[in-house]
Amino acid sequence: MTIKPTRPFTLTFIGIALLEMLGDSLDIRVLHYGCKPLIMALLMLYVWQFCQAVGFVSYIRWLLIGMLFALLGDILLMIQEIDLFAAGLGAFLLMQICYSIAFLKSIQAGGQTITSRRLGKSVTPFGLYLIIFLALLRPVFVGKPDLEVLWWPVVIYAICLNTMGLLATQRQDIPGYNQVVIGALLFILSDSAIAVNKFLSSFGGSTWLVMTTYATAQYLIMIGMIQQVASNVPEKP
Template sequence: MSKANRKPIYFLPIFTLLVLIDLYVGSIGDDVMRHFTKPLILFSLFVYFAINGRRLGKPTYPLMLTALFFSWLGDAFLMYDGISSNYFVAGLLSFLLAHVVYAILFFRKRNMPFSRAFWFVLTLLVLYGAFLFFQIQAGLGALKIPVIFYVAIILLMALAAFGRKGSVPQYSFNLVFWGALFFIASDSILAINKFLIDVPYSHLLIMGTYATAQYLITRGILVQENP
């Protein structure tokens, strides 16, 4: 294994520790400390990729950094969504932009043929998106249109992740596609908790799946050029 391939592995224990600290701080309701622990998760990923992803070149390198930046911005805004709904909308918009950038990044490595598996995954994603929306729509109020748009974009991002199958190493495909699915899981739990019912241990579930998603995608992009 080359040195370039070994270096990112050393980051995982640090990242895991940061996530565990944030999960603990969130579970005890220490909002002051969360102003430090939550942003550190994406900041660490940003630095990690900034150092290890330079060899990927343009446009992969700047696109990935942009997606991580918008994700970090979304995290920052959502910390204040209890103060005003405007912060939630700003967080939604930030993550929407992150998903758009991710989708562009994934589509660049798409495998052109539309196989049966592609259409099967597309159908499942659309059915799931429709099911989720109809479950939470009563609690959305004025956010119905923005949420519809957001759901469509995150599903498109996941479809773009699946579209990489066959054009990148299987390891990279698995990491990115599972990362996209974890992202959908995280956003689904967040939406259900906010607009439908209180989900037990919602903080642990949302942040755990979210951090996993971001790490898997980042790691998957880092190894996509490996033979």
């Protein structure tokens, strides 16, 4: 069995994401506040309806839990009246952990194992990126009490983020591999853009870059993971 989102679903998802970015960049709060939670809510609804029809498996359950934390993170970070960055970071940290568990369980369900050779091919680029990224951020946090309290949470988050990306690359020979890997890499790009804009140097168009990569990442990860479920469902005669 193969699975491909319908055109109306995809267009609706794109439309909601575009309206959210428009609302955020133009400070139209009714669009920003109304559409941002719908990005993850729509993806969660899609997964829920699909699995109700074919059955739930452990890695999809963990994916859904992670998506729920992503929804919570989106809500916390979109609120502009108070600074909830730390709380939002915590919600997305839990999302990264849940996605990592989902990837591990999907590897097991696919009859694959993480070999040292396969892991070694991927760990170096992720490790180098993590070191360079943190080295660039560290000077910004030094000597600033309001930022120093965030340093270790940021470090832990960056480690979990790159671990999620690393585990996505270990799903080789499993249906949906390409979508999940591309999605994970786009997620890293999105979060890196957030960090650069918030801590290093704000830049024009950051909202569009962050949200385009984020929404695409979540969409691809979702589609890739349910492809694995669909591959185990027999075709109807």
